[in-house]
Amino acid sequence: MHYHPPLKDISFVLFELFNAAQTLNRYPEFEEIDQDLMSQVIEEAGRFASEILFPTNAVGDREGCRFENGHVKTPTGFKQAYRQFQEAGWPALACDPAYGGQGLPHTLNTVLYEMLTGTNHAWSMFPGLLHGAYSSLYHYANDELKDVYLPKIVSGEWLATMCLTEPQAGSDLGLIRTKATPADNGHYILEGNKIFISGGEHDLTENIVHLVLARLPDAPPGSKGISLFLVPKFLPENGVPKVRNAVHCTGIEHKMGIHGSATCSIQFDQATGWLVGEPNKGLAAMFKMMNAARLLVGINGVGVSETVYQNALAYAKERIQMRAATRPENRHSEPADPIVMHPAIQRMLMSQKAYAEGGRMLAYYSALLLDGAEHHPDEQIKAHFESELALLTPIIKAMLTDQGFEAAGQAIQIFGGHGYIQETGIEQYLRDIKIAQIYEGTNEIQAIDLIMRKILADNGQRLFNLLDQIQETINTTTQPAFVNSVAALTQVCQHLRALIPAISDASRQSPDLPYQIAPEMLRLVGHAAMGWLWLKAATIADEQKEKDPAFYGSKIDTAQYYFDFILPETRQLIQVIDQYLIHSQQGHSTNYLDSLM
Ligand SMILES: Cc1cc2nc3c(=O)[nH]c(=O)nc-3n(C[C@H](O)[C@H](O)[C@H](O)COP(=O)(O)OP(=O)(O)OC[C@H]3O[C@@H](n4cnc5c(N)ncnc54)[C@H](O)[C@@H]3O)c2cc1C
Secondary structure, three states: OOOOOOHHHHHHHHHHHOOHHHHHHOOHHHOOOOHHHHHHHHHHHHHHHHHHHHHHHHHHHHHOOEEEOOEEEOOOOHHHHHHHHHHOOHHHOOOOHHHOOOOOOHHHHHHHHHHHHHHOHHHHHHHHHHHHHHHHHHHHOOHHHHHHHHHHHHHOOEEEEEEOOEOOEOOOHHHOOOEEEEOOOOOEEEEEEEEEEEOOOOOOOOEEEEEEEEEOOOOOOHHHHEEEEEEEOEEEEOOEEEEEOOEEEEEEOOOOOOOOOOEEEEEEEEEEEEEEOOOOEHHHHHHHHHHHHHHHHHHHHHHHHHHHHHHHHHHHHHOEOOOOOOOOHHHOOOOOOEHHHOHHHHHHHHHHHHHHHHHHHHHHHHHHHHHHHHHOOOHHHHHHHHHHHHHHHHHHHHHHHHHHHHHHHHHHHHHOHHHHOOOOOOHHHHHHHHHHHOOOOOHHHHHHHHHHHHHHHHOOHHHHHHHHHHHHHHHHOOOHHHHHHHHHHHHHHHHHHHHHHHHHHHHHHOOOHHHHOHHHHHHHHHHHHHHHHHHHHHHHHHHHOOOOHHHHHHHHHHHHHHHHHHOOHHHHHHHHHHHHHHHHHOOOOOOOHHHHO
16 A cells, blocks of 8 residues: 655645635735745645555554553554654644644645545544644633643644543434533533543543533533533643543444544543533534534545545556456557556546545635635625535535545455455555544434535525536636536536425425435535536646646546546436425325334
């Protein structure tokens, strides 16, 4: 296995497609940003990921985390890699300089995490949660808490967790039972059990900051009665961890993948904690953390797609099996050809490439929206960015992780039997990436979030704004080579515009309907957004192709492949949605509970 940081494509997306340096540089906080600075950071990130982190990936999978006497030992090399990561200042990258951060854009952090998750998914989860904790505390904690905890989190001296899940409360956080009782000196006493807590215990840092969802004694039932608390492993005095708090790891899970990530059961046994934000408004504060985390989970899908594509391609060029239908002259005397010459293999590779590069465009576009939503000086534009980001977040999380899983499966297929056995190392990626479809809100929950909260709640307005932007690009695409791509994308957008009122009407009679078609809608909107960015990318590549025919030519080919052979998936998606609409209009039940009972 190997990993080459895809610096050329990253630069293309950031600087040619999105003009990222100039865009960011307009925000007062990013005055110092220019392309050189961004490129330097990205190259360094690529070096860390490929030279330091990547070598720990397979060993992390083999050894896994170990649980001994209440302590968790991470696999060989994890501690050293974390120390180097911390010393290089990577945890502080996108954090506020007021707390020791480097004040760089989220966009750069997104690029960093693409490479970290592509080289060691399990390890990347330890620092990955730090950013969500940072943004929750930064936006909701009082100054006292911020002054004590943020500098330690920003420097990476202390890592953080996100403690939501309990045995009876997974997707439904309204079922949480962990209790928080006010104590007389302003803090709270927490009691309860959490499960599946990533990084709940480990040997990477001297302290761990748990962000915990719990209920106050007089809390209303359900999700309206949940508050957020900060519970450190050690209670600090003057910035030094001193007294051991009553929060303990009672075990770690043995699981399908990400063996190097400690998935912990955590017991709060009258632990001391502090309220973050307002009582009973914990979910809002936690959502701040979860949205940042969801973008990072989506980029995980891109990171893995890139790594498995790189390795599948290299293997396909080397592995010789059977004669290809079309063979170059110089191979006529050879008994067999590299499998990359077989159309079936080419199709899998092109699909991996189109989604890895398409996912990268979508994820970086969203990261730029996040930076704009936080830093644009105009409040109206800020609100517009925030709204578009809210629409795209469930798509990034679900579609890109689905594609990561698909790409890892295709890579094993390309490796054949050699991919299924452990020796080559490719099967680890499939086992590891599966969890990304489940945690941070399962992909089914993401699809429901998209249709119910992001589309139907405002009668499709947010989506129509996105479709208007897509239409603008369509209107300005004049290259004859892209006529068919433009037509295909136009059709998807037209269908979407017509579907929203139809779904909205039908859901009044059939409350199940929007939930039934949620997965199709997520992919459909996802393809509209991805197709939009592919069209922009193809146009730029077409303008620049003389400069670097190999790179831009391949970009145009990949765009064409996406439009000709991937985007047609939308026809089937639309057909399925139409079937549900027809059933609903005709009063036919599409609830299959009876057949399943
Ligand atoms: C390795 C690992 C790491 C994790 N890390 C953390 C962590 O750091 N912190 C943390 O708090 N949690 C963590 N989790 C928990 C994770 O977020 C949950 O597993 C996830 O939210 C799903 O909850 P559940 O497992 O209880 O599944 P359930 O909620 O029981 O869901 C089961 C199935 O039903 C579906 N489903 C449920 N409700 C609906 C609905 N309304 N409509 C359609 N489908 C529905 C789901 O999509 C899923 O397919 C982790 C889990 C694992 C395995």
